[in-house]
Amino acid sequence: MAVGKSRLEYIKAAHRMERKSRNIGKGGRLIVKSRITELLGIEYPIIQGGMAWVAEYHLAAAVSNAGGLGLLGAASAPPEVVREQIRKTRELTNKPFGVNVMLMNPNADEVAQVIVEEGVKVVTTGAGNPAKYMSLWKEANVRVIPVVASVAMAKLMQRAGADAVVAEGMESGGHIGSATTMTLVPQVVDAVSVPVIAAGGIADGRGFAASFMLGAEAVQIGTLFCVAAEAITHDNYKERIIKAKDIDSEVTGMSHGHPIRCIRNSMTKEYLRLEKEGAGFEELEHLTLGSLRKAVMEGDVVNGTVMAGQIAGLINKTQTCEEIVQDIIGEGYRLLGR
Numbered sequence: 001m002a003v004g005k006s007r008l009e010y011i012k013a014a015h016r017m018e019r020k021s022r023n024i025g026k027g028g029r030l031i032v033k034s035r036i037t038e039l040l041g042i043e044y045p046i047i048q049g050g051m052a053w054v055a056e057y058h059l060a061a062a063v064s065n066a067g068g069l070g071l072l073g074a075a076s077a078p079p080e081v082v083r084e085q086i087r088k089t090r091e092l093t094n095k096p097f098g099v100n101v102m103l104m105n106p107n108a109d110e111v112a113q114v115i116v117e118e119g120v121k122v123v124t125t126g127a128g129n130p131a132k133y134m135s136l137w138k139e140a141n142v143r144v145i146p147v148v149a150s151v152a153m154a155k156l157m158q159r160a161g162a163d164a165v166v167a168e169g170m171e172s173g174g175h176i177g178s179a180t181t182m183t184l185v186p187q188v189v190d191a192v193s194v195p196v197i198a199a200g201g202i203a204d205g206r207g208f209a210a211s212f213m214l215g216a217e218a219v220q221i222g223t224l225f226c227v228a229a230e231a232i233t234h235d236n237y238k239e240r241i242i243k244a245k246d247i248d249s250e251v252t253g254m255s256h257g258h259p260i261r262c263i264r265n266s267m268t269k270e271y272l273r274l275e276k277e278g279a280g281f282e283e284l285e286h287l288t289l290g291s292l293r294k295a296v297m298e299g300d301v302v303n304g305t306v307m308a309g310q311i312a313g314l315i316n317k318t319q320t321c322e323e324i325v326q327d328i329i330g331e332g333y334r335l336l337g338r
C-alpha cells in the first residue's frame, strides 16, 4: 500500500483500475469507444436509423438517453415540423441527437437551414448527394454522415467532406441498394479512411460484433427500434414485425429504380402484380401514396406499407431503448472478447 494513502483511497483506486481494465464505467456500465463515439460524443456506438414517421422525438430522445444516438427522421416533413421535433427532443434529453434528411424531399433546403438554426450537431442523409449543403453544415460544426449503398458513393461522400458514412446493405427496411451488409461493409471500410457505420440486418449483439469484425466502428439499427417501447409506431405495426419470419419481406419498386423493402401484405401483392404487368411509375406511386403513414400511424398493416428489414424474423419482443442498447452492447462486447 502506498505510504500516506488511507485504506479507503487504496480500495477506490483498485476499483478504478479494475473498471478501467475491464472497460466498465461508474455504475457498472461498459465503456465502449470507437472513432464514432468520439466524433458524436455518445456513450455507445449504436445509432437509431432516421426512419420516416417512426423516428420522432420520443424514440430519438429515448435512444440518446440510453447512450446511443437518436435520430429524427425528417423525411418529407415541413421545416417547421422538423423545428418543433428538434425542440421537443431537447425537452426530453440533454444528450446528442441528430436529424436524417432525405435529399429528394422538396423541403430539403429549408430543413438543412433549420438544422443549423436549431444547433443540431449531427446529420445523416439519404437519397442523394449532400454536397450542396456541406459548407453550410461544416461552418456550423455539424457532423455529416451520408448513408451509402456502394463503394463509389462512399468515396464520393468522403471527397465531399463527410465525417463518416453509413454503409447500408439491402437486408434493411425502407429504401435499399443492391449489395448485402456482409459484402458492402468490408469493401467500404477498405475504400475510405473515415469511420464506417454498418446498417442492415443488425438486431442483437451477434450482428453488432459481426459488424465490428468487418471493420465497422458503429452500427445503425432501424427495424428493431420500430418495436421499441418508446416508439409511437402503431401496435399493429409492431406486432407485424414481431410475428414476421425470415422470408416475410418483399422488395417493391425495383422496376422504376427505387426499391423499398417491406413486409408482405395485400399492398405488396397488388404492387408486385402491377409491376409484373408493366404498370407505369404513376400508377404504382398512386398505390403507395401515404401508405407508410397509414401503417405506422393508423395501424393499417394490410393495405399500408410496413417497411421492415429481413432481420424482422429475429425480433420477438418489445423492449425499452435502454434494454435494447444494453443487451446489444453486453452481448456484442462479450463476443468481441473486450
Ligand SMILES: Cc1cc2nc3c(=O)[nH]c(=O)nc-3n(C[C@H](O)[C@H](O)[C@H](O)COP(=O)(O)O)c2cc1C
Binding pocket: 048, 049, 050, 051, 052, 054, 073, 075, 100, 102, 125, 126, 127, 147, 168, 171, 172, 173, 174, 175, 199, 200, 201, 202, 220, 221, 222, 223, 224, 226, 307, 308, 309, 310, 311
Ligand atoms: C420504417 C422505416 C423507415 C425508414 N425511413 C428512412 C428514412 O426516412 N431515411 C433513411 O435514411 N433511412 C430510412 N430507413 C432505413 C433506416 O434508417 C436504417 O438504415 C435501416 O432500417 C437499417 O436496417 P435494419 O432495418 O435492418 O435495421 C427506414 C427504415 C425503416 C424500417
